[in-house]
Amino acid sequence: MTETANHPVTTSQKTIRILETIFRKNGGTLTELASELGMNKSTTHNHLSTLVDEELVVRDGAEYRLGLRLLELGGYARNQHTLYQQALPEIERLADQTGEIANLVVEEHGHAVYLACEAGAQAVNIEVYPGLRRPLQVTAAGKAILASLPAERIDEIIDRHGLPAKTSNSITTRDELTECLAEVRDRGIAFDDGEHIDGLRCVGAPIHDDDGDILGAVSVSGPASRMTDDRFYDEFPSIVNSTLNVIELNINQNAP
Amino acid sequence: MTETANHPVTTSQKTIRILETIFRKNGGTLTELASELGMNKSTTHNHLSTLVDEELVVRDGAEYRLGLRLLELGGYARNQHTLYQQALPEIERLADQTGEIANLVVEEHGHAVYLACEAGAQAVNIEVYPGLRRPLQVTAAGKAILASLPAERIDEIIDRHGLPAKTSNSITTRDELTECLAEVRDRGIAFDDGEHIDGLRCVGAPIHDDDGDILGAVSVSGPASRMTDDRFYDEFPSIVNSTLNVIELNINQNAP
DNA sequence: ACACCCGTTCCATTCGGCAAAACGATCTTC
């Protein structure tokens, strides 16, 4: 299932690695990228000029940067998720209502991927943007999704990505995770108490269709200073829950 | 400047063409894509499994679709535009104020690229999304940008992309365009009166930094039924203009 | 004016991308 390609196209892999490197380093010159990748300058040059030709990369003097063509493709990838179209207005409302950051998350390739993140009035400016990927088990939304997946799928994902620790609170063993997910299934709500970023608390809930299949998750995150225990454990879970109900209603109405 | 690469990496071009085709056809099976591209099945298969490996493509049964990894890269490409960060709140306000669709547009590779498009209360649902590209000369925002570019750059762009007609109102000759851009420079406002989509009217204005360099454009679009002449020629231009002033103030304050 | 750094071009080698065909799996049809 999650096995790697038998005959990968190595040339294309190189091109993709270049894109990734530009992404990681936030742009760079030809020689920078070539040495970073351990590739010859002329090879890198050929790849880069191809990418510029195809408009996936923009050249600004000596600097190469990611081009907006990627946004066209990525924006389209997002739009094809009907969940996005159905849930976006509710996510915006959730952000307004809480004043914090409200997120819509789906699972892809074993990652938690943010489809939307709307900032409320007093939202703290953490670097979160549509398309961002994080490990599933360190986010509230990701845990909500994991809790709705069959055990063998969870094993697959752990085999592929492991359980990397982000803070001292992170879950790092399969046993801890199993226990945690059982609680999530009980409550219908997942928590992240500084497991990804110290001092950041997060409340999430899974979104199901009427067949009971998991579609994604909705979550709200804010700093512990404003996320007092009563808001974290009572108020926000109930707000998230009512948002969830509206979203599931929308989905099941529009897809009979 | 706008010349094509001397030694393009043809293998990577093929991979990119596959991505484009999936984009255009909104997904497809292996054999569909192979015949569409005139490529052998095994070749297409190798490329596709590489793309899935790299998480740029998602496989859902027999269907291949664009993956959200592209949204990660594209979202990042958008975030690196400081204009986006500075102008987004004003675009949202503009959408609220007018009830129509408010857009933030930049030029890249000779296209008008939508960085943001926020829907107001009564916005008509035209298919516009972040990352969408359109010819510059058929949109109000694009004309605003063109009007601020040096003539030789405009010639380059026309050489590369031509002046494709979208409706019977579209500008199709260099002379018409020159005349139109002169008016835009006079007024500081650009109009699109059904030049891209019949019955769609659009008001745009160019965003400059304090050096006078063009950064992008802001625009509002709505159906002619609501965009009566007085709103189209008076009310909306003045609203767009005041939005523009706030954005330019933000930019020049935060980048001294 | 000189030197350094970075991007570009040229060329030979060899690696790997490509197509044709055979195989396997899944779903439909009689």
Place this chain on the structure above:
DNA sequence: GAAGATCGTTTTGCCGAATGGAACGGGTGT
């Protein structure tokens, strides 16, 4: 339930093309 069609996967050999070394050119800064 068997036969056939259709689609994805694998195998294999050949030729193209991606690669890296080295030389060239162009800009900038001291």
